[in-house]
Amino acid sequence: MVDSEQRRPGRPRSEQARQAILAATLELAADKGPRGLSMEAIARRAGVSKETLYRWWRSKTEVVLEALAERSDETIPLPDEGSLAADLGAFLRDTVVSGDATTQRLLRALAAEAAADPSMADLIRERFIVRRRGALDQILQRAVRRGEISQAGAAIALDLIYGSLWYRLIFGIAPLDNAWAAAVARAIAAVH
Amino acid sequence: MVDSEQRRPGRPRSEQARQAILAATLELAADKGPRGLSMEAIARRAGVSKETLYRWWRSKTEVVLEALAERSDETIPLPDEGSLAADLGAFLRDTVVSGDATTQRLLRALAAEAAADPSMADLIRERFIVRRRGALDQILQRAVRRGEISQAGAAIALDLIYGSLWYRLIFGIAPLDNAWAAAVARAIAAVH
Amino acid sequence: MVDSEQRRPGRPRSEQARQAILAATLELAADKGPRGLSMEAIARRAGVSKETLYRWWRSKTEVVLEALAERSDETIPLPDEGSLAADLGAFLRDTVVSGDATTQRLLRALAAEAAADPSMADLIRERFIVRRRGALDQILQRAVRRGEISQAGAAIALDLIYGSLWYRLIFGIAPLDNAWAAAVARAIAAVH
Amino acid sequence: MVDSEQRRPGRPRSEQARQAILAATLELAADKGPRGLSMEAIARRAGVSKETLYRWWRSKTEVVLEALAERSDETIPLPDEGSLAADLGAFLRDTVVSGDATTQRLLRALAAEAAADPSMADLIRERFIVRRRGALDQILQRAVRRGEISQAGAAIALDLIYGSLWYRLIFGIAPLDNAWAAAVARAIAAVH
DNA sequence: CGGTAAGCGAGACGGTACGTCTTGTCTTATT
């Protein structure tokens, strides 16, 4: 049978509460930023009890991760334009575009959790970061096959690229705009 | 008169309290990590009143910044070995060496503050990050003058290098060891 | 027809669930005392849903009242030894004997409910306390008829006797033992 | 030196906060009764943080005890009219008069705590009940010396009298009015 | 024998209180 998601006994989970919580998370991120994003505030704004919140998400980190997942359509577009420079440029421009102010604040909230607590870092890595690295890695592996970059270069490029993104985001070094996308694409493509 | 630091009336600031606070900050970072590094805990462990703490440092961020400054000898060694690859390698290896566990926890505490609060990000950038970037920039500018890298390449290299460092640190991607130093140095030196 | 308890349609009430609930109530009273005697805990220990619990008992008070009723054989023995002193002594000694540790904890749970909420007090009075007063009143009325005590004396004696019992129980003034039974019997019998 | 209450360093305790808390306790008892008398509600109504509440009182019981102490002028008047009946009557009438609706609700709150938790019962006994018993005991001991009642009769009378008071209060048996005072005085005086 | 209806377990839900913790400010006496 395909019906692996057998209906369990008991009152089913309220999809409305779930949506309200994720919406409240986005609103709070937008309005107050990471500092205002407390479990207490999420429950209050969503009109939901704290017990419901803690029943489904063990920590703020998990809520934010799910809010982010819900927000983006989950499939990361993979350009294939024939050269590493072009592919990278397209990929990073797309990344920049999808990173609006609210998303950036959610990401900063995640970074704050990760920095403060290694177990949260593990969680975020496994549930969020590996996916992004995986997508980018496909582009890089294609370039490896084309001989544009070495295997070792591809490996470190993942850190260089995403590192520069988070670095700018967390410390407000400079905006994550098309200029950044172009500069990074150009630099990495040059790593032969 | 040379005495520009005019003696003010009243009881002078206690150097002992200052040392106790910075020592307590290091100890807490070492023992409990960023989560245990609260102003409350620092005052408690230092045997100092919170009043004194807040009189001289407006936030935990400032305390951590000063503890870090006290810890390292402030002058960042600048290797000059004739090539970007060699200089970068030496510089990053040195960076890796000086980043022991306690320092890493202090840096993660800083990152948590920066991520959660843009005004803290500003502070950390101005009082800590710009210095590191300045040091690395000297190495890169030397390479620019030697024609090893373009001006634009040097600019983005700063983000790529430090970005990958913080990225690994915050999210626990991989250790900051000599392998990392070598891979980064090699990749950046290849950006012609 | 004698079948006054007309069979209603639908699944009949589970006697097993009822027994499990009353048993769980006694166990919890014995193990944890009044504090641990929550509706939540009763349902959990009985392996019964809260729905079932609230369907048949509107409050914890009602559950405890029924558990107490089930526990004692409901008929309060009425000694008739010819004198108020002897009757009272026998009655109170019997009361003391039947008040084991678990019963005392159930009674304290009832007192806590009554003290906190007048509507619970009403319930307990009507469903529990009036019976005990009725039994004792029979003994006293017999003494009134024998001229051993006045009507007014009998009336206030009910409060004095049961009052001292609850007072000792609730505030831990002193144990409810035979010494208490004797002292009370002696004092009340002297109220001519 | 007599100045045993040496001024300690640090910000002194706020008498205003203390008064606000005790006032809030009385108001809540008057408005909502024992059920509405939570630490949370007291702090809210008093405009005080929960930390301040818990700093000075470890439990709701302690707050209520202090509110009661503040409320009555602490010295229990001891009538001396020459006979046990007269003394008891006067004493209990005074007790009835001072037991207004708010006081009764505070006492019921205490009883609820005592019934639910033996350690609270201990606290209430030592800090409240022993004083009342002590006052009444003085009246009874005077009667013992006059030969109006035996030592044993005096001992159990304490339980009978206060027992009947709490019994009526907790279970709403009957009002604590002058009729009660008279009936109890008459009955106890008859216990020769 | 199939329909009807209540009972039941499981468990989600909004609400509220608990007691603890940290933040940043404040108010003292002492140094």
Place this chain on the structure above:
DNA sequence: AATAAGACAAGACGTACCGTCTCGCTTACCG
């Protein structure tokens, strides 16, 4: 004037219980 001592308002933390609700399944009867 700086300090330690520590009180204070504010508010988040994660847990517990309350009483209600909404499911699917079970167990009777009744036609």
